[in-house]
Amino acid sequence: MTGLESFLDPTILILTPIGVLLGALIGAVPGLSATVGIAIFLPFTFALDPLAGLVLLLGIYNGACYAGSIPAILLRTPGTPASAATVIDGYSMTKKGQAGRALSISLVASVIGGLISTLLMIFLAPVVADFALGFGPAEYFALAVLALAIIASLGEGSIAKGIISGAIGIMIAMVGLDGISGFNRFTFGVGDLSAGIELVPLLVGLFGAAEAIRQIEARLTGTNRVAKLGTFKVGRARWRSLSPHMASGGLIGFIIGILPGVGGDIGGYMAYNESRRFARTHRSRFGKGDPRGVAAAESANNSAQVGGLIPTLTLGIPGNAAAAVLMGALLIQGLQPGPQLFTGSPDLVYGTFIALVAGFIFLLVIGMFSIRLWAQVIRIPPALLWPMVLVLTVIGAYAVRTNPFDVLVMLIAGVIGYLMMKTGWPVAPLLIGVIVGPLAEQSYRRAMIQSGGSLEWALEPIPLVLLILAVLSVVYSVWQAKRDVAKSVEPKVAPQSHNPANPEDEVSTEATAQQNTEHGTNSSPG
Numbered sequence: 123m124t125g126l127e128s129f130l131d132p133t134i135l136i137l138t139p140i141g142v143l144l145g146a147l148i149g150a151v152p153g154l155s156a157t158v159g160i161a162i163f164l165p166f167t168f169a170l171d172p173l174a175g176l177v178l179l180l181g182i183y184n185g186a187c188y189a190g191s192i193p194a195i196l197l198r199t200p201g202t203p204a205s206a207a208t209v210i211d212g213y214s215m216t217k218k219g220q221a222g223r224a225l226s227i228s229l230v231a232s233v234i235g236g237l238i239s240t241l242l243m244i245f246l247a248p249v250v251a252d253f254a255l256g257f258g259p260a261e262y263f264a265l266a267v268l269a270l271a272i273i274a275s276l277g278e279g280s281i282a283k284g285i286i287s288g289a290i291g292i293m294i295a296m297v298g299l300d301g302i303s304g305f306n307r308f309t310f311g312v313g314d315l316s317a318g319i320e321l322v323p324l325l326v327g328l329f330g331a332a333e334a335i336r337q338i339e340a341r342l343t344g345t346n347r348v349a350k351l352g353t354f355k356v357g358r359a360r361w362r363s364l365s366p367h368m369a370s371g372g373l374i375g376f377i378i379g380i381l382p383g384v385g386g387d388i389g390g391y392m393a394y395n396e397s398r399r400f401a402r403t404h405r406s407r408f409g410k411g412d413p414r415g416v417a418a419a420e421s422a423n424n425s426a427q428v429g430g431l432i433p434t435l436t437l438g439i440p441g442n443a444a445a446a447v448l449m450g451a452l453l454i455q456g457l458q459p460g461p462q463l464f465t466g467s468p469d470l471v472y473g474t475f476i477a478l479v480a481g482f483i484f485l486l487v488i489g490m491f492s493i494r495l496w497a498q499v500i501r502i503p504p505a506l507l508w509p510m511v512l513v514l515t516v517i518g519a520y521a522v523r524t525n526p527f528d529v530l531v532m533l534i535a536g537v538i539g540y541l542m543m544k545t546g547w548p549v550a551p552l553l554i555g556v557i558v559g560p561l562a563e564q565s566y567r568r569a570m571i572q573s574g575g576s577l578e579w580a581l582e583p584i585p586l587v588l589l590i591l592a593v594l595s596v597v598y599s600v601w602q603a604k605r606d607v608a609k610s611v612e613p614k615v616a617p618q619s620h621n622p623a624n625p626e627d628e629v630s631t632e633a634t635a636q637q638n639t640e641h642g643t644n645s646s647p648g
Contacts, residue, residue, distance in 0.1 A: 125471070138481050141180065141182050159186050180448070180474065183427065187423060188485060195213060200330075205423065207415075210550060214409065214411035226354050226356050227356060229486065231421040235371055235372040238369065239429050264588035266561040267588070290555065291555020291557075295559035323518075323519035323528040324556060328539035330518075333511075367418040370393065375423060378422070388554075389422045435459055
């Protein structure tokens with residue numbers, strides 16, 4: 123009740139939607155992450171009360187995470203690193219003329235994932251934080267191996283290609299200063315490589331610049347087509363089929379988010395992988411424009427963002443980079459994150475929890491009114507759109523460290539991503555390798571140092587369970603791939619009539635009588 127009283131202050135009620143709107147504007151620009159947005163607006167909170175300042179920054183925090191899916195779906199350019207997994211099916215839906223439906227699913231999944239994680243945080247924050255605090259190098263290494271095992275399932279038809287692509291990503295992650303010994307590795311005398319390959323320029327290049335190059339090439343050869351928005355409405359049957367994927371994505375994202383330093387990008391990929399792995403029907407549609415992939419990824423990455431606040435608030439350990447900036451805001455206000463924050467400032471803590479719930483409700487409302495505006499990006503003539511995307515990728519790459527070298531990295535990554543698309547090599551495993559590689563390597567080396575060179579730490583309960591799950595994940599992926607190959611060579615039966623009663627059947631157009639009955643008359647927004 124104290125937190126509710128604090129939240130009902132008029133200043134808080136005004137700043138909550140303002141923060142969400144600012145975050146949405148920032149996240150929609152490729153390369154500008156939640157961390158950048160919070161850092162930009164941090165000085166504006168110095169004149170505010172602690173709760174007011176924190177509410178504004180939290181609105182930016184969650185709004186940016188959601189809005190990163192907008193360019194990911196429309197332009198194949200993740201607005202934030204956490205939206206990388208959304209590209210896989212989101213952009214494929216856009217190419218199929220279902221951009222409006224993909225944006226609607228992304229909005230609802232983001233809100234549901236955030237609310238799931240917020241409610242879990244309210245009730246489980248102290249307990250979960252204590253459990254996460256018990257994770258040492260051995261546990262983090264095993265968790266990283268489990269995440270890397272996802273690579274075997276993201277090979278887009280070829281497990282070998284997925285593993286090789288992931289290995290290349292791990293090699294890229296090794297460039298720069300060694301986190302243990304402090305020596306330069308694979309820098310070849312280039313000073314700018316000492317800090318390593320920055321993630322955002324690499325991400326923007328692999329997806330955004332690569333797609334822009336491909337689209338410009340298609341326009342020059344006369345083979346590109348302007349995608350259609352399609353309907354923004356999603357039927358009740360479709361929502362029922364997506365709800366398990368949003369719920370599981372929210373739970374997976376929460377678990378990943380509470381582990382300091384892991385983040386929403388890994389959570390999004392893990393939730394996407396598990397949704398595909400355990401889909402009951404039409405598993406082959408994942409990666410080709412399946413709404414379930416968008417729902418799982420978006421629910422998970424928003425849930426992981428909120429989960430990252432648990433170690434920040436309860437232990438004083440930032441869960442991710444953006445949470446570290448939020449922690450800095452608390453310290454500037456004279457507040458020390460940790461257990462004493464719950465006892466000394468309950469109005470701040472529980473007011474923050476209520477503001478998070480209200481923020482996601484505001485996000486749903488703001489998203490519903492603005493989603494058609496965002497979607498108009500797709501109506502820009504391709505001759506203008508894709509050169510503009512290239513310009514945005516340059517700005518996004520440069521804005522991270524204001525270093526021209528990052529622009530060069532982005533352009534090289536764009537060429538690599540373009541060549542990988544042309545030759546059928548998956549890009550997602552490479553990105554997972556870059557993200558998870560440093561965590562796996564450094565955790566393994568620390569575990570070996572602590573154990574004096576012994577592998578006994580691998581037999582401890584948590585690492586052992588995680589490593590067994592990683593092995594089972596690869597074995598299951600191999601078995602699943604062989605089964606799919608065996609099915610593909612079976613004699614094909616005559617195609618059956620479409621069954622609209624199956625909620626997981628693909629909805630290709632708005633013209634069927636089933637949809638007109640269920641949704642009403644749908645038309646693309648003008």
